[in-house]
Amino acid sequence: MGRRNVTARLAARRDLTEDSFSLRLRLEGAFDRPIPGQFVMIRPAGGSQPFWRRAFSVAGFETDGAGGWLDLMVKIVGPATQAWHELPLHTPVEVLGPLGAGYPVDQAHGRLALIAGGIGLPPLVYAIPGLARRGVRWDLYLGAATASRLVGLEECSRLADTSGGRIIIATDDGSAGERGLIPVVLERRIDAGELYDSLWSCGPMAMLRAVAEVARRRHIEAQLALEERMACGLGVCLGCVVPAAGGGHLRVCREGPVIDASRIDWSRM
Amino acid sequence: MTTPDLSVTVGGLELANPVLAASGTFGYGLDLDDLCPPERLGGVVTKGLSPKPKAGAPMPRIAETACGMLNAIGLENVGVDAFCRDTLPTLVERGVTVIVNVFGASPAEYRAVIQRCETAGGIAGYELNVSCPNVSSGGMEFGHDPALLEELTRLCRDATRRPLWVKLSPNAPDLVATARAAVAGGADALSLINTIRGMAIDPYRRRPELARTFGGLSGPAVLPIALRMVHEVHRALPAVPLVGLGGIETGLDAVRFMLAGASAVQVGTATFRRPDTMLRIIDELAAYCRKTNTDRAASLTGALEEIS
Numbered sequence: 015m016g017r018r019n020v021t022a023r024l025a026a027r028r029d030l031t032e033d034s035f036s037l038r039l040r041l042e043g044a045f046d047r048p049i050p051g052q053f054v055m056i057r058p059a060g061g062s063q064p065f066w067r068r069a070f071s072v073a074g075f076e077t078d079g080a081g082g083w084l085d086l087m088v089k090i091v092g093p094a095t096q097a098w099h100e101l102p103l104h105t106p107v108e109v110l111g112p113l114g115a116g117y118p119v120d121q122a123h124g125r126l127a128l129i130a131g132g133i134g135l136p137p138l139v140y141a142i143p144g145l146a147r148r149g150v151r152w153d154l155y156l157g158a159a160t161a162s163r164l165v166g167l168e169e170c171s172r173l174a175d176t177s178g179g180r181i182i183i184a185t186d187d188g189s190a191g192e193r194g195l196i197p198v199v200l201e202r203r204i205d206a207g208e209l210y211d212s213l214w215s216c217g218p219m220a221m222l223r224a225v226a227e228v229a230r231r232r233h234i235e236a237q238l239a240l241e242e243r244m245a246c247g248l249g250v251c252l253g254c255v256v257p258a259a260g261g262g263h264l265r266v267c268r269e270g271p272v273i274d275a276s277r278i279d280w281s282r283m
Numbered sequence: 284m285t286t287p288d289l290s291v292t293v294g295g296l297e298l299a300n301p302v303l304a305a306s307g308t309f310g311y312g313l314d315l316d317d318l319c320p321p322e323r324l325g326g327v328v329t330k331g332l333s334p335k336p337k338a339g340a341p342m343p344r345i346a347e348t349a350c351g352m353l354n355a356i357g358l359e360n361v362g363v364d365a366f367c368r369d370t371l372p373t374l375v376e377r378g379v380t381v382i383v384n385v386f387g388a389s390p391a392e393y394r395a396v397i398q399r400c401e402t403a404g405g406i407a408g409y410e411l412n413v414s415c416p417n418v419s420s421g422g423m424e425f426g427h428d429p430a431l432l433e434e435l436t437r438l439c440r441d442a443t444r445r446p447l448w449v450k451l452s453p454n455a456p457d458l459v460a461t462a463r464a465a466v467a468g469g470a471d472a473l474s475l476i477n478t479i480r481g482m483a484i485d486p487y488r489r490r491p492e493l494a495r496t497f498g499g500l501s502g503p504a505v506l507p508i509a510l511r512m513v514h515e516v517h518r519a520l521p522a523v524p525l526v527g528l529g530g531i532e533t534g535l536d537a538v539r540f541m542l543a544g545a546s547a548v549q550v551g552t553a554t555f556r557r558p559d560t561m562l563r564i565i566d567e568l569a570a571y572c573r574k575t576n577t578d579r580a581a582s583l584t585g586a587l588e589e590i591s
Contacts, residue, residue: 017317019558065347065502066556110558245345245352246555248318250310252356253345262338263359 016046017248021059022084022109024101030165034089034133035099036073039107041082048072049116050141051216051239051272054084055247059106064094067110069244071216071271073136084109085140087165089133113247114271117214117237119144124211126150129225131157131196131217135166137239137272138216139173146177153180153208157196157221161189197224204232212237223283226275236275242266257282287572288579289565291325293546294471294524296408296446298325298380301580302537302565305528305551306331306384306410306450307356311370318558323565325547326380328474329366331412333387334395336362346483346492351502351530352552353481355495358386358415363396367403375405382448384410388418390438397442408446411439411470414454414477414499426452426477429464436468448526451475451516453505458512459519466523474526474549475516476509501552506530510543517544517585532560534567541583 026038039056048054055067074085090096117137122145128138138154145152154174158164164183174181183191184199192199196217204210215225216239229236242254247267255263256270257279264273289300303326309315312327321327339359346353361369366383374381383400387393393411400406413426413435425435426449436449449465451458453476462473478499483492491497509529517525527545531537532553540548553560572580 019318062350062503065350065352108557243343243345245347245354245552246558248315248555248558250308250314251345251354251555252307252339252359253343253354255339255342255344255359262336 017111017113018045019108019110020045022107024103024105024107025083027099027103030087031163033163034087034165037086037088037098039084039086039109041084041109043081045082045084045109046112047077048075048112050119050144051116051137052112052114053247053271054086054109054111055113055244056086056107056109058097058101059108064097066245067108067247068094069113069241069247069267071136071239072112073140075140087133087136110247114267115269115273117141117239117272119148122148122150122212124150125209126152127155127200127208127210127213128152129155129157129196129200129213129215129217129221131221133165134215134217134221134239135170136216138214139166139169141214142173142177142179146179151178153182153210155182155184155196155200157184157199157217159186161185164190195221195224197221197228200225201228201232204228210234215239219283223280226278226280229275237272238275239271240266240273241271287569287577288581289569289572291547291581291584293526294446294448296471298547300325300565300568301541301547302561302568303328303382303526303547303549304554304561305549306412308551308554311361311366312374312379312381313370315554315558319554319561321374321379322377324380324561326382326407327374328382328384328410328549330360331358331384331386332360332363332366332396333358334363334392334399336360336365341494343492343494346498348481348483348500348502349504351500351504352555353483353493353498353500354478355493355498357495363399367399371403371405380407381405382408382410384412384450385439386412386415388416390417390419390435393435394438394442397439401443406445408448408471409439409443410448410450410474411436412450412477414450414452424452424454426461427455429457429460432461433464433468436465436470440469446471448472448474450477452477453479453508453512459516462516462520462523466520472524472526472546473516474528476505476512476529479505479508501530503530503532506536510539513540513545514543514587521585531564532556534564534571537564537568538571538583541580542585542587544585544587546581546584
């Protein structure tokens, strides 16, 4: 399965918006290349806080002769994420991963809509180079409440320039791009004739539900990266389940986090 | 000194070392194989199994607390048939010591799980989860009523000759009375403690953190309580083998439980925090034995010295 528990060091941190930042971790030794959509569970090494590790989707991964570089994006939502903003550089960090099921990059074809809301950008940004290598065309829908909360716009523009994608921005208040919720903007464009083979999305659950609904109405496949509270990230605590179509549950940490929207029983969510 | 002997015996069951995976924290035995191979443990207690698959509780099911966590998973499991068919053969082939954790909504359901396992073979023993409401007698938990517990234990005792453990609830009104009842019903050993009922609240949403409102507290927060309970039962019933659990994270924690009277220990929530914790505990236990010139880890059981 390629899951490992390793010690890394906090190598760099950069503020992205007023409440989000990126982390770069230096991994010494072997670590399997994560598939876009896979995640890691991390916590500062040796400490007792927070009690659980926290799950973060991989935003980038590079290797050199001695090890790897792991990029993550963090939105400050509470004390545990705030602590990552204060943690001194070079602090040892326990990293467990790569975990879960990622996006089906190997089967991607044609034209994709990549839909990111909130702090949902990391797995999609990380997927783009692989999609470009396969000749898959992409439109990235980037949504936020307001212009100052748009995460990663600079990096997305660079990716669009190098791999021929398009970026469509929407803000709830209209302060950047189109006004409105991102799934509404997406459907408006589909109505206007945009054709997509698949919708790949990551973001808040309400947005994912709306994307799933667009996919259902338009008969388009949708691959959603879900987020849930997790104690273990390994499939054994059963704390992160979502109801499965046809009964039972799917574990966000094992069957997901990327799950085909049609496999979820939305009526029981 | 030479390598210490970590093997222990719990009510007739021999274990290579005293560290077992606690029920509900290690899947069905193979889920963490890549990070913690089950054959290196003293044994694995499976996720609680019922006669039929069970969907469990609504979300949210877990909450982080100070030095611990709450869970209300609702005993979600694949059912005893799927376990015996899909997982048990591999565990047996690999030489894993498998303790099946058993629960049901009625005494007959407990018995049905054991009977199904008996036909499969290769199981080392059973652990009864009695922190479960008895639907057939008004929802009282089996583990809270000594008479009910004794009857349940006896019914299960009659269904198997393999070692039978009863996992005691710390929420019972009289712990020692339930311990006595389980022994009277034929239990070979007692494991304690199960989680302690607790609650967490989100102050901004003004709602409980768990969909079921209440859940079971585990992790280092409960360790002193668990230790006290193990020692209390050991004092009252010194001849009864005990398996101690509750917040164990290190080899020294395991030693503490053994000194208090446990013959073996289980590790649960610590596995969530770090999946190879049990392997480290085994190493740390061996290191403790070397440092203190303890030839046999089994000699630690009940070796607590009172302050005079």
